[in-house]
Amino acid sequence: MREPLCDYMWYRTPITGVYMSADTPDSKDSIKQENLRLKRAVEELSILNEISTTISSTMELGTIETLIIKKCIKHFHVEQAAVMILREEASDNPFQTMIREADQSRVAAPYRLDTQLTGWMLKHRQPLLVNDLQTDERFQAMPRDGVQVKSLLCVPLFKKGKMMGLISCFNKKGDEGFSEEDQRLLSIIAAQSAQVIENARLLEQEQMLTRIQEEHRLAAEIQTRLLPKAAPSINGYDIAGVSYPAKAVGGDYFDFISIDEHRLAFCVADVCGKGIPAALLMSNLQATIRTEALLVQCPCECLNHSNRLLYRNTEANKFATLFYGILDVNEHSIVYANAGHNRPFIVRGNGEHTELCTAGIVLSMLEQFDYPEDTCTLAPGEVLVVYSDGVTEAINELQEEYGEERLWNLAKRLRVKKADDIVDEVIKEIGLFAGTQEQFDDITLMVIKRM
Amino acid sequence: MNAKVKMVDDVAVLTVKGNLMGGSETDSCHMKVKELLEEKTKKIVADLSHVKWVNSKGLGMLMACLTSSKNSGGVFKICGASEKVNSLLMITKLITIFECFDTVDEAVASFRE
Structure with missing residues (x-):
């Protein structure tokens, strides 16, 4: 031509x-x-x-x-x-x-x-x-x-x-x-x-990209609204929780559900994957847990039911980890069940930490699973820390993981502070540790402190 | 493609390399397992000794391999999981549904029992 x-x-x-x-x-x-x-x-x-x-x-x-x-x-x-x-x-x-x-x-x-x-x-x-x-x-x-x-x-x-x-x-x-x-x-x-x-x-x-970005922004907004706006204020307890998605929307979430005058259900969950697919599954999981929390009396039943519902609604490679507990402010006890989530821990008065080890398989893997249940107690000044793997798996420039050891030690140092401050300090510390490394996974953290 | 297959008699040994963090190597592993199942290979071992990191996507992929195998009447086993991968399997309690072995030989031998 x-x-x-x-x-x-x-x-x-x-x-x-x-x-x-x-x-x-x-x-x-x-x-x-x-x-x-x-x-x-x-x-x-x-x-x-x-x-x-x-x-x-x-x-x-x-x-x-x-x-x-x-x-x-x-x-x-x-x-x-x-x-x-x-x-x-x-x-x-x-x-x-x-x-x-x-x-x-x-x-x-x-x-x-x-x-x-x-x-x-x-x-x-x-x-x-x-x-x-x-x-x-x-x-x-x-x-x-x-x-x-x-x-x-x-x-x-x-x-x-x-x-x-x-x-x-x-x-x-x-x-x-x-x-x-x-x-x-x-x-x-x-x-x-x-x-x-x-x-x-x-x-x-x-223009198409702009539209998609706008949809992402809206999805992020909706998801932020799904998270609790403020931690519940309960006599004798100091509670805080945050969640930072790695992308605009994420698969992590935490929740507080008031069961009755003296019992508060709480959970931290991590849906596998990131972005919109994880966020969709997360909102499904949240709705399921919120319903089950009010229908059944104990954590194990809540997890048994939720697991079955989720199993039926998801593909084989989709799953979620979830820690679910019920705090009784009269008894100062926490009954909990864990579906393959990172082990939460309590910082005791003497500065030692206790991991909550009782756990079952991740949600949505097996159609039928009986989740074990356990109870722990909180003495005055003791702090329960529940977190997602984004906290302990934060990576620094040397490709080292933040790890549980660092988190335990940090929580021990911070235990005298207010719940809000503990959460802020941990998040800040993770940021300092990661340095220039991009946040790879969603980061979620919940602190329950008995005053 | 980071998943290579070696046949030991009628057992397919899939050597997985790199990180199972949701990238292309994560998908290619499940694809390979599905291919094997379609070719009527029912005994599959995934050798994870060269895998450094696994995240939730990687775990999801291993679970998908297990489910695909079960649905096709096959058996999927894993071996050589590093301490880190193992601890993840422990925390998530997936260790209870995977047949895990230390070495490829042990995993292959388990099919003969």
């Missing part, structure tokens, strides 16, 4: 020539001929101008394609025209987007463009002009049903030397068929259109 700029230059020269020769006319015939050429040249320039003005006035891909098609139908006097855009990711049918416009006065049904044409264009990457398709050896197997294609003109669209699509015109009206001039003009139109189409395509992609 010729460079479009060269085309244009080549095309202008004769016009100047005609103008020069008009001063010394040789014969009336040649003037007439020259005038005809001049008229056609002006026409072509005006169509080019028209197309470039209209297509650059819009940035919407569909509109641009339709405009090009309409102008082609009008100018080339054809029954139908089409703009096809090549999609790089689709290998079986490279030409995915086909926008066709038919001149309704002549054609009732749209053509089914044969893959032969697109195949030929992809292979040869050059303009194709056929005025008698029925006898053309290259396209012997064109479909004979529906509207017959008699003549066609097809030029490729290039983007930085790569073929990105094609513009085709079918069935020139009248008997003359497509001319070399038609081909040249359509090539110029194609060269003009390619960049505009590409820009529109990029804009469309960007």
Whole structure:
């Protein structure tokens, strides 16, 4: 294919020539001929101008394609025209987007463009002009049903030397068929259109990305609202909880559910994975736990039921870990059950720590599982710390994990502080430890301190 | 592809390398297991001795392998889990549903019992 700029230059020269020769006319015939050429040249320039003005006035891909098609139908006097855009990711049918416009006065049904044409264009990457398709050896197997294609003109669209699509015109009206001039003009139109189409395509992609980002933002907002706004205030207890997702939305969550005047259920959970899929499962899990917490009396039953419900609603590779406890403020006891979650621990008055070891399998792995239950007590000043693996698996620049040991020691040092401060300090410490390393997993932390 | 298969008689030993953290290697392992099951290989051992890190996605993948195997009438066992991987299996109690062995030989031999 010729460079479009060269085309244009080549095309202008004769016009100047005609103008020069008009001063010394040789014969009336040649003037007439020259005038005809001049008229056609002006026409072509005006169509080019028209197309470039209209297509650059819009940035919407569909509109641009339709405009090009309409102008082609009008100018080339054809029954139908089409703009096809090549999609790089689709290998079986490279030409995915086909926008066709038919001149309704002549054609009732749209053509089914044969893959032969697109195949030929992809292979040869050059303009194709056929005025008698029925006898053309290259396209012997064109479909004979529906509207017959008699003549066609097809030029490729290039983007930085790569073929990105094609513009085709079918069935020139009248008997003359497509001319070399038609081909040249359509090539110029194609060269003009390619960049505009590409820009529109990029804009469309960007708009889609913006929409997705907006949806993410909304999802994050919804999820934040699902988390408790404030920790419950209970006489004799100081409670705090936070959750920081690694991405906009996450799979971790914590919750407080008031069961009656002296009992508070609480939980920390981690749904496998991150982002939207994890967040969806998380909201499902939260709804399940909130319902079960009020229906059943003990943690083990709550987990047994929730496990079964979740198992039925999820795929084999999806699961969640959950620690669920019920604090009795009269007894100062915590009855708990654990579905494969990191072991919570209590910092005792003497500075030692006790891990809550009783646990069962992660939720949603087995249809039926009887979760064991255990009880622990809190003496004045003692602190229960429940956390997700994002805390202990935070990684520093040396690829070391924060680990449980560090967390235990930190909690021991902080145990005299208020629950809110303990939570803040731990989160700060994790941030300092990770340094420049990106937060990889959701971080959730809950502290229950008996005053 | 970070999962290589070696046949020891009728047992397929899948050597998994890298981190099972939800990346492409995590998916490729489950794909390989599904391929084996389709080819009527019913005895599969995943050798995890070259796996450094496993997170919840990785665990999910191992569980998916186990479930796919069970559903196709196969048996999926694991071996060579590092201390870290093992502790994760302990905490999540998944150790109770996986047949775990120290070495490939032990895992392969277990099919002959």
